[in-house]
Amino acid sequence: MTSSxxxxxxxxxxxxxxxxxIAAIALAQTFDDIISIGVxxxxxxxxxxxxxxxxxxxxxxxxxxxxxVPHAAPITTMRILDGTSRLIRSPAVTFAANEIDEPAFGYxxxxxxxxxxxxxxLEHSGARHVxxxxxxxxxxxxxxxVEASDGSMFTANIVIAADGRSSLxxxxxxxxxxxxxxxxxxxxxxxxxxxxHHDISTEFHTEHGPFTQVPLPGRRSSLVWVTTPAHAxxxxxxxxxxxxxxxxxxxxxxxxAVTIDVDPQSWPLSGLVPTSFARNRVFLAGESAHVFPPxxxxxxxLGVRDVETLLETLPNDGSDLGAQRAIxxxxxxxxxxxxxxxxxxxxxxxxxxxDFLPVQMVRSGGLELLRAFSPLRxxxxxxxxxxxxxxxxxxxxxxQEH
Numbered sequence: 001m002t003s004s005x006x007x008x009x010x011x012x013x014x015x016x017x018x019x020x021x022i023a024a025i026a027l028a029q030t031f032d033d034i035i036s037i038g039v040x041x042x043x044x045x046x047x048x049x050x051x052x053x054x055x056x057x058x059x060x061x062x063x064x065x066x067x068x069v070p071h072a073a074p075i076t077t078m079r080i081l082d083g084t085s086r087l088i089r090s091p092a093v094t095f096a097a098n099e100i101d102e103p104a105f106g107y108x109x110x111x112x113x114x115x116x117x118x119x120x121x122l123e124h125s126g127a128r129h130v131x132x133x134x135x136x137x138x139x140x141x142x143x144x145x146v147e148a149s150d151g152s153m154f155t156a157n158i159v160i161a162a163d164g165r166s167s168l169x170x171x172x173x174x175x176x177x178x179x180x181x182x183x184x185x186x187x188x189x190x191x192x193x194x195x196x197h198h199d200i201s202t203e204f205h206t207e208h209g210p211f212t213q214v215p216l217p218g219r220r221s222s223l224v225w226v227t228t229p230a231h232a233x234x235x236x237x238x239x240x241x242x243x244x245x246x247x248x249x250x251x252x253x254x255x256x257a258v259t260i261d262v263d264p265q266s267w268p269l270s271g272l273v274p275t276s277f278a279r280n281r282v283f284l285a286g287e288s289a290h291v292f293p294p295x296x297x298x299x300x301x302l303g304v305r306d307v308e309t310l311l312e313t314l315p316n317d318g319s320d321l322g323a324q325r326a327i328x329x330x331x332x333x334x335x336x337x338x339x340x341x342x343x344x345x346x347x348x349x350x351x352x353x354x355d356f357l358p359v360q361m362v363r364s365g366g367l368e369l370l371r372a373f374s375p376l377r378x379x380x381x382x383x384x385x386x387x388x389x390x391x392x393x394x395x396x397x398x399x400q401e402h
Contacts, residue, residue, distance in 0.1 A: 011321065012146050012156040013127075014134045014169045016040045018049070018111075019286030019303035020162030021118035024127045026062050026307050027160070030316050034127035035156070037134045037148050038163065040119045045111040046262045047188045048222040050075060050201075050214055052106035055304040067117045072107035073215040076199040104199070106301075108214045108222060110190075134163065137172035137282075144281045144322070158281045158322045160310065162303075165272050167288035173280040179291075182269040184209050185232035186294055187225040189264040190216060191247060194256030197221055204250065209269075209293075211250055221255065223247065224294050232266050269293045273342050278330040281322035283310060290338045302341060309333045 011031055013024040016038030024036040051059070051072075059065040078095045097105045122129055132150035137159065139145075146154045161169035170177065186209075197215045204211040209226030216222055225235070225247075235243060240260040248258040272291035277284045285306035292299070313330045314321050 010035050010154065010156050011158055011160065012037060012134070012144075012154055013160045013162060014038060014146070014167075015161070015163035015286070015288075016119075016129075016131075017162065017164065017286065018114050018118060018300055019306065020160075021115075021122055022059075022062075022064075022304060023160050023162055023285055023307045023310065024129075025064070025118065025121050025125045026311060027314075028125040028127040029062060030311065031314075034125075035154055036122060036127050036129045037132060037146065037154075039131055039133060040122075041115055043112040043115060045115070046190065046265055047111050048108050048190065048214065048216065049111055049114060049300050050106050050108045051304075052301050053102055053104065055301045056107060058304055058308055064117060064121055067121075068109060068113060069107065071113040071217070072109045073217045074104035074199050075106050075108060075201045075215060076104045077201070078105060079200060079202045081202060081204050108201075108216055110216070134168060137169055139172070139280045139282075142320070142322075156281075157320065158283060158314075161282050161284050161288045162286045163288055165270075165287045165291045167284070169282050170274060170284055170288045173282035175274050175276055175279050175282070175284070177272050177274040179270060179272045182271070182293060183229070184226050184269040184293070185229045186267045186269055187227065187232050187235055187264050188223070188267065189225075189243075189260060190220060190222045190262035191244065192218075192220050192259045192261050194219065195254070197255060202251070202254070206250075212294075213251065213255070219255075220261070225250075226269065226293065229268070236264060236266060271342065273339065276331055277334045277338065278327045281327075283327075283330055285310065289334070290342055292342050302338060305337060306334065 010033035011027055013020050013027065013034060013036045016036060020036065020038055021040070024034055028034045056065055059068065076097050080093045082092070095105075097103060130148055130150065130152060132148040132152065134146050135149050136147040137144060143155050143157060144159055146156055146159060148154075159169050161167050161173070163169055165179075196219060197213070199215050201212065201214045203213075206227070208228050208231065210224070211226070212224045213221045214223075227235070235246065238246065243264065244258040244260050247260070248255075251258075270291060271293070272287070274284060274289060277289050286303040287299075289306060290299075290302055309330060313326055313333065315326065320326075
């Protein structure tokens, strides 16, 4: 390492959730002095995370995937079924990864596995970890000082704000955020079943939100059941056996008899989008930069793209990482992706809740187009995995035909 390279250190990564850990591990492979500040979550989060193939390929490049894959289940097929009782019902649509020459769309992973693998990798990454929360930031023209809850102080060149939806670092940078509530609650649990899932994830669209089953290894699946707060409260008061019957009934017994094997948890649904994604030496990543409902497996996948973009954006030639050029580049690269994904998920969720007949007709017609027209289906699948890839494939295919 040259002295000019290390002149820009340290980089402080605020937050030790999944995105913060991935950012610290990845940045430590390029930069000398990475400080990770945050308390790693305890292994009590019973949720799972569906990582799509582009995110998995990035985890492969930084050496993490080999320790995760033994605990993960592939998602080779995704189905959308209309579970409503409305007058206009949408057709069933099936998306198969082999249609776009992928072995799988992604893998479903228990959050406890992700936390364990990432925290272990951090210990061997060369990054310095401070098991405390960042409590105060003060930016100057050339640096940003960070104070932690254990009294330690750091002077950083830049801060990567992976400290969640209530980000102090985002606030300190003067970045405001628009937030909203959906008036919905997600019930999250895992269950065993008597029939094989065949690596198929099924999303039932209901009047109150999506009911999504995602494969886990063996005859097990995870479930995200989005519903009204009142219905969520009712479900949480049921015994495991009573809840299992409700889940089986909602799934029309497609996976046979159900046994709840992870206690249900509930999460209110909300959305957040900031006015910018980098400012005053602070770069946003993860939920400090985007929050939306658990639809379409976008949350952590967007967070991984934040980290990828950071690595593409930050100069490693010794120049100032917090210079306006880097700030502008990161904003330019992340804004279209995050705003488009947030808008698409918001529109889909609201269309499910709408009883307005024309909205139902548009949604049903759109799903029928996807079902019947394979080029459109392939385009949507590619775009769902990585923004722009559907357009690139279409242009390449058109050029080959000419």
